[in-house]
Amino acid sequence: MTSHSNQPQTLSSKDVLPRLVKLGLYGLARNIDQVVDKPWLPEVLALEETERHKRSLDRRLQNAKNGAFKPIADLD
Secondary structure: OOOOOOOOOOOOHHHHHHHHHHOOOHHHHHOHHHHOOOOOHHHHHHHHHHHHHHHHHHHHHHHHOOOOOOOHHHOO
């Protein structure tokens, strides 16, 4: 969830670079000086991080094979 504001969020290279590398966006990381001040970068990073977190959680839940959740009252 991103908040929309009239003022652009400013990011520094030292804050952005580890996030880009963690996301595997090596081309952007290699050209950090050219993209760090772009107005779309904070939103792109936030969207990608959120989506990857969601997919990771979904994958872990599926691999856990918990099945349907039951209320505590239904357990023996």
